[in-house]
Amino acid sequence: MALPIGYNVRNLVVRWKVALLAVGGIGLVVMVFVVLLAMASGFRIALGATGAGENGIVVQRGSGSELTSYFSREQGNLIAVDSRIARGSDGQPLASPEIVIVANLPHRVDGQPTNVTIRGVTSRAFEVRRNIAIAEGRRFTPGLNEVVVGRRIRDRIRGLDLGSSITVQRRAWQVVGVFTADGSAFESEVWGDFDVMGPAFLRGGGQNSLTVRLGDPATLKDFDRDLQANPQMQVEMHQERQYYADQAGPVARSLLILAGFVSIVMGIGAVFGAMNTMYAIVAARTREIGTLRALGFSRRSILLAFLIESAFLALVGGVVGCLLAFPMNGFTTATGQTASFSEIAFAFRVTPPDLLRGLLFALAMGVLGGLLPARRASRLPITVALREA
């Protein structure tokens, strides 16, 4: 039979000074690990929430992003009349032609030039996308040099406050509204009138993309095939959500790789820290181990006892790490590394799976660090162990 768990817990409480080293080391590593995971989670959530599953986005065939996509208004209008596209209350197709450019605007904190996506849309855009909501002010007036700005980008860029104005392509644009979009990447954009922005940005007569609401999302594949088969057009259709998620892929992936790499490097250090602590604990309790063995406890129960002790130590470290990482939840940051080269602001999301991963990581470090010391403890000859002072 094994030794009671209370025996391990009390031993750690008594030797908390030695235990602190391991707990602190593991706690720190778990904190960094969870924060990096939360960053990747936040980024994925932001871009995963961009666009809807029921929408399709039409872009130029082979273009990597909306920025490099371009096709004519005539082509756009031709696609918009397809019967697979849902109709609005006015009987007109729910199709939103859009132009996209990138502007260089000063960062709010240091004034550094920052890439910001500017999107020219018609009022249809607010119907095609259901999650756009004006939080302050109002929508832009068609025909005027007015813009509405995403909540996230407003906080990061100078001159995006309600009532102030920014200069893009030598024109002033007045900010008349702030919108939210469920925390998605649209919140990192500035939207203005399609018909004003087209000529202003030398995109008159064409568009970068056409986002449509499908009557039945299942028709998307056929729709795409028809578009690709049409020799008159050079376009293709993607599911809108997938399209934006794919743009996030490389960044989220590199964040995860970073998380893995940093955590493994730091984790190795923490494992050695835990190992050190456990060796010290075993050394300090050598005579006790001899006594327990003499009383009849098996090698296995000694091994188990010290493994449990190490695992428990690590778990405490893991909880500490999670607690340290938790305040980062909701912390907003930005990355300019997307395919469209624009800054996308997103919030760290410490998700339950991230916390669980942190605890499991801690447990793994504890078991790994405890293995050799526990093995030593279980293999001490009884007579030698009893001789220890």
Add this chain to the structure above:
Amino acid sequence: MANVVDVQGVRKVYNRDSLEIVVLDGITLLVPEGEFVALMGPSGSGKTTLLNLIAGIDRPTSGRVTVAGTDVARLSESALARWRSRTVGFIFQFYNLIPVLTALENVQLPLLLAPLSRKERRERALTALRIVGLEDRSAHYPRQLSGGQEQRVAIARAIVADPKVLVADEPTGDLDARSAEEILTLMETLNRDFKKTIVMVTHDPRAAQRAHAQKHLDKGVLTA
């Protein structure tokens, strides 16, 4: 009466840096059931080594050690551990109580290895503490007890599983005269009233006097 301890021609040799150290050189020792034997001899003469062989925590280089009818060398490591928990009670010079466990929990330790319910374990441990006169100290931790009290808790732990043999390595070696006296009286009681066979290593001639028989070890050989 049968011999509870039967040591036949035992040698114990340690190899240190290709040097052979003969610690026990052909020991034969019989301890009848219910006997109280004192093992004496100068430091380094091999007393602890012999006691460890009897207690089944060490194996002889050659010769045979039979305790309570079991040839110790024949048991596997894990079988030997189980056998110890039932057959041998240990009393150490420095008590060897687990500091983070209370007196009661310390006494209960050997019972964790027996198929008993929580309640039975607790009751038996309390009985053992009552025998050594420390029932009222069951919730105390070792550091809250005097040396003599600690040794009495250790004795309660040694007898709680009702083993046939008690092995004691200088049980009074770390105690003042009065506490030592109490411990020896307790051991006499265990021997007389509870019929425990006791093998006790001691340096103290007065302690040895309390035993029924005295054996002397010198340079690995029993002399008397």
